[in-house]
Amino acid sequence: MSEKKNLIEGATGAWEIVLGLEVHAQVMSQAKLFSSAPTKFGAEQNVQVSLVDAAMPGMLPVINEECVRQAVRTGLGIKSQINLRSVFDRKNYFYPDLPQGYQISQFKYPIVGEGEIEIDLADGSVKRVGVERLHLEQDAGKSIHDQHPSLSFVDLNRSGVALMEIVSKPDMRSSEEAQAYVKKLRAILRYLGTCDGNMEEGSMRADVNVSVRRPGAPLGTRCEIKNVNSIRFIGQAIEYEARRQIDILEDGGEIVQETRLFDPRAGETRSMRSKEEAHDYRYFPDPDLLPLVLSQEMVDALAADLPELPDDKRARFVREYGLSPYDAGVLVSEKTSADFFEEVASGRDAKLAANWVTGDFFGALNKAGRVIETSPVSAKQLGELIGLISDDTISGRIAKDVFEIMFETGDDPAKIVEVKGLRQVTDLGAIERVIDEVIAANPDKVAEVKEKPKLIGWFVGQVMKASGGKANPQSVNELLSKKLEL
Amino acid sequence: MTDLTKLTIADARKGLAAGSFTAVELTQAHVTAAEAASKLNTYVTLTPEKALAMAKASDEKLSNGTAGPLEGIPLGIKDLFCTEGVRTTACSKILDEFTPPYESTVTSQLWRDGAVMIGKLNNDEFAMGSSNETSRFGPVINPWKASGDDTALVPGGSSGGSSAAVAAHLALGATATDTGGSIRQPAAFTGTVGLKPTYGRCSRWGIVAFASSLDQAGPITRSVRDAAIMLGSMAGHDAKDTTSVDIPVPDYEAALTGDIRGLKVGIPKEYRVDGMPAEIEKLWSDGISWLKSAGAKIVDVSLPHTKYALPAYYIVAPAEASSNLARYDGVRYGLRVPGKDITDMYEKTRAAGFGDEVRRRILIGTYVLSAGYYDAYYIKAQKIRTLIAQDFAEAYKKVDVLLTPTAPSPAFAVGAKTDDPLSMYLNDVFTVPVNLAGLPGISVPAGLSAEGLPLGLQLIGRTFDEETMLRAASVLEEAAGFTAEPSTWWRA
Amino acid sequence: MSVDENTVRHIARLARIAVTEEELAPLAKEVSSILDWVEQLGEVNTGHVAPMTSVVEMEMKMREDIVTHEDLQDQVTRNAPVSEDGFFTVPKVVE
Ligand SMILES: [Mg+2]
Numbered sequence A: 001m002s003e004k005k006n007l008i009e010g011a012t013g014a015w016e017i018v019l020g021l022e023v024h025a026q027v028m029s030q031a032k033l034f035s036s037a038p039t040k041f042g043a044e045q046n047v048q049v050s051l052v053d054a055a056m057p058g059m060l061p062v063i064n065e066e067c068v069r070q071a072v073r074t075g076l077g078i079k080s081q082i083n084l085r086s087v088f089d090r091k092n093y094f095y096p097d098l099p100q101g102y103q104i105s106q107f108k109y110p111i112v113g114e115g116e117i118e119i120d121l122a123d124g125s126v127k128r129v130g131v132e133r134l135h136l137e138q139d140a141g142k143s144i145h146d147q148h149p150s151l152s153f154v155d156l157n158r159s160g161v162a163l164m165e166i167v168s169k170p171d172m173r174s175s176e177e178a179q180a181y182v183k184k185l186r187a188i189l190r191y192l193g194t195c196d197g198n199m200e201e202g203s204m205r206a207d208v209n210v211s212v213r214r215p216g217a218p219l220g221t222r223c224e225i226k227n228v229n230s231i232r233f234i235g236q237a238i239e240y241e242a243r244r245q246i247d248i249l250e251d252g253g254e255i256v257q258e259t260r261l262f263d264p265r266a267g268e269t270r271s272m273r274s275k276e277e278a279h280d281y282r283y284f285p286d287p288d289l290l291p292l293v294l295s296q297e298m299v300d301a302l303a304a305d306l307p308e309l310p311d312d313k314r315a316r317f318v319r320e321y322g323l324s325p326y327d328a329g330v331l332v333s334e335k336t337s338a339d340f341f342e343e344v345a346s347g348r349d350a351k352l353a354a355n356w357v358t359g360d361f362f363g364a365l366n367k368a369g370r371v372i373e374t375s376p377v378s379a380k381q382l383g384e385l386i387g388l389i390s391d392d393t394i395s396g397r398i399a400k401d402v403f404e405i406m407f408e409t410g411d412d413p414a415k416i417v418e419v420k421g422l423r424q425v426t427d428l429g430a431i432e433r434v435i436d437e438v439i440a441a442n443p444d445k446v447a448e449v450k451e452k453p454k455l456i457g458w459f460v461g462q463v464m465k466a467s468g469g470k471a472n473p474q475s476v477n478e479l480l481s482k483k484l485e486l
Numbered sequence B: 001m002t003d004l005t006k007l008t009i010a011d012a013r014k015g016l017a018a019g020s021f022t023a024v025e026l027t028q029a030h031v032t033a034a035e036a037a038s039k040l041n042t043y044v045t046l047t048p049e050k051a052l053a054m055a056k057a058s059d060e061k062l063s064n065g066t067a068g069p070l071e072g073i074p075l076g077i078k079d080l081f082c083t084e085g086v087r088t089t090a091c092s093k094i095l096d097e098f099t100p101p102y103e104s105t106v107t108s109q110l111w112r113d114g115a116v117m118i119g120k121l122n123n124d125e126f127a128m129g130s131s132n133e134t135s136r137f138g139p140v141i142n143p144w145k146a147s148g149d150d151t152a153l154v155p156g157g158s159s160g161g162s163s164a165a166v167a168a169h170l171a172l173g174a175t176a177t178d179t180g181g182s183i184r185q186p187a188a189f190t191g192t193v194g195l196k197p198t199y200g201r202c203s204r205w206g207i208v209a210f211a212s213s214l215d216q217a218g219p220i221t222r223s224v225r226d227a228a229i230m231l232g233s234m235a236g237h238d239a240k241d242t243t244s245v246d247i248p249v250p251d252y253e254a255a256l257t258g259d260i261r262g263l264k265v266g267i268p269k270e271y272r273v274d275g276m277p278a279e280i281e282k283l284w285s286d287g288i289s290w291l292k293s294a295g296a297k298i299v300d301v302s303l304p305h306t307k308y309a310l311p312a313y314y315i316v317a318p319a320e321a322s323s324n325l326a327r328y329d330g331v332r333y334g335l336r337v338p339g340k341d342i343t344d345m346y347e348k349t350r351a352a353g354f355g356d357e358v359r360r361r362i363l364i365g366t367y368v369l370s371a372g373y374y375d376a377y378y379i380k381a382q383k384i385r386t387l388i389a390q391d392f393a394e395a396y397k398k399v400d401v402l403l404t405p406t407a408p409s410p411a412f413a414v415g416a417k418t419d420d421p422l423s424m425y426l427n428d429v430f431t432v433p434v435n436l437a438g439l440p441g442i443s444v445p446a447g448l449s450a451e452g453l454p455l456g457l458q459l460i461g462r463t464f465d466e467e468t469m470l471r472a473a474s475v476l477e478e479a480a481g482f483t484a485e486p487s488t489w490w491r492a
Numbered sequence C: 001m002s003v004d005e006n007t008v009r010h011i012a013r014l015a016r017i018a019v020t021e022e023e024l025a026p027l028a029k030e031v032s033s034i035l036d037w038v039e040q041l042g043e044v045n046t047g048h049v050a051p052m053t054s055v056v057e058m059e060m061k062m063r064e065d066i067v068t069h070e071d072l073q074d075q076v077t078r079n080a081p082v083s084e085d086g087f088f089t090v091p092k093v094v095e
């Protein structure tokens, strides 16, 4: 796929955007990375804080095995190298929500090394984005600045929660690619159950590194946009920042390497002066923790019971159900929709099921502003509806009406068909009677149809109308041709 | 009744078991002695009510046959150990009136075994010092004085409160910590026994951290047997400290067989530093001949990188300390000095809260970790550490223990070295290599200097072989027959 | 002198310890004398030596993913110099 479409035309010629992402994903675990305080979201201030999290004198970190497993699972899920020996370092800096005065992170020897993620683009193409590393680290607490005129309030509930920082290579060239990368990464994390991916709750946030250059030129100076917390904002932040940098360069200016903040309200990025004060994190191995050593057996065991991931699932949907790669892609983009589809399709016409799920079903959800978890129609019910179509109990047209009622009432399709008497009429005698009436009532048309056989469509329409749409269209056609001697 | 403060832990244990006296009587005797010894400035917090309550409980247990191995034994606790509900300050202004809602693992094990807490003992601020002169509560005064000279002397440091309290019979024993010699050097300065266990033998959980890869808790007592008894209670694996080792705690007392026939004792030639006082030389060769005549084989060994231990230590320890002390920021506990903004608050709080030596080490530690210097200083020092550990490993292929002096001099005058950090640091020249290699070491009182001050000899053991080290130490103790006592000039 | 007054000012800032202008010179002298003294480590060839990582050879144990926890808010905030309904408070931090 050519990168051509990604070039931005500036006043002085074309520019290329270069993007790298650092995603912070909160590890799904009961307890924190180095303490046994809970990780649940939304507790009262400083309630989920252990003596270790509050950095009381003499407190020591003890690593949570599950967080390590989750990091390894994730590493395997993004096809990365697992490092059997990794080291925890201290990143030293002062901030009110950093009780220890340092963050325990992994600097020189991360638990996961290089890998790659395949992202799916709108034009149906697939692109490989390199992963530089994944490391484990502690989250910080929360400083609340708007509660008091002269004070900031500090809540340490998040302090010490396990994060995975997943660092991509600077392989992305457009906001679309960056968004596709985050979508795909989030899907993988959710499939693995290693992070819930809820960006609005902050359990997944991205630092976006943006630079621009002339096509083929060496990398330009980058700016890091911190903690962007929605996929839409990632797109907006990149578009704004790239344009800002191009304008500066085209006016003969220079880009200052700095940390910036995206302001969703203004839709622009701003320099974070507070973070600009000369940083020197003085990383060194945490002497309270020995090197983290994993056995190949442990890694193999985790690899063995890894769930099916989006790419494999899509391939299987194409292979097993004969779906188009596009439909398959739409269905696997979220684990919930893939699972929903498989339940609908089980033992039924899979193509028909895929059309219904991606068509009427998703359409209705969007219109109602609902998601699968809150859908009034269950996979079981939608499956039954497709069953009724396949065994000719109802026609596809009637099915659409039935579905509408299902979505409003949540009733089972069979029940609706019975109560509303929507069964398709297949009794030829009954159909014949209707046909005879129609023929009798329209002698002129009967004459016409001899010259214009196409007119039979009109007759079919009349018969269907008279039968309230319930007559089996096929039988109607056959009988009509017979009776009209066509 | 005999003066109960004159007893060793071992004798007190017998007496309590025999019912010759009660835990309350034993405790009261020490509380009274401690209250009358304010001139020594050993205790920074006395807890008589708590002590007597604990003693009363011990008498219960002693009478109903559920007594623990340390039942009713009054101990002093270095103020570096967090004690639940009892102010813990590391003798720094920055901790202000901090009162832990938790108990350190080591002290909780002592209480589990029946020991009684008399109070919290003075130490150098954050255990940074070799003379106990950097404490926020002022210097501890050594109960010993040079003959015919009234000059106040230092008790060594950083566990100066512990060594002085035990030497002055203000407790039967005391907890201490050793990062570069802070148990052994004060023991040598006060005629007491100081044992620094193998790194990982005692849990560090709940002990205010100085340098995490070097800190280790241990006892200061008046006999090798008492040290063995206390270590038995202080040692053990702790799931809350990842660096504590998960191996069973042996019966250290049982190791004191008195038989060292065939034991190979190494004499590291690099410890014969130039300018070593003749009396220290003499003491060392005395020690050698005592062990020889007890049947040990004396072997000359070489520890080539010894002279680099101190400089390496003064990179590693400050580096770790600069990070460990970052949590003292005036936000969650301890001292807080208001400021116009957050940075101003931090800077004022930490400037007011840390003393000169602590500030000096934080600055050095910050510098050696900072961009562009990390490899040249910190990594270099950690490589030297590897070499020093290898030196010892080589030596232990040939010998079972090493014998050296504990300190290059006897106790010196208060104020003598305070303006000269480097000369102060040199006190630890014989003890620091042991911490860098994580080995166990013990200081045994072995003689008196010309001016009548205690001198100590150090035995260094193999990793987790405190038993052999203790066995040799008890023989050394026996042979030295050190019985001298300071005059009780401090009594009110 | 390996460390000058500006360096002391910088590291004191990194360490968040206020030092007065008058203290800078003596501190620079002190710190330098110690750093000059440790320079002797340069004599040792450590080309192929690995830096020490763990003091005694042992594997790091891991903890099970279990929450052992009752509400510690009081214990955690009890020693705070200032706090407001369960929050720690600091001079306003401007982002
Ligand atoms: Mg980042």
Ligand SMILES: [Zn+2]
Residues within 6 Å of the ligand: A024, A137, A165
């Ligand atoms: Zn991070």
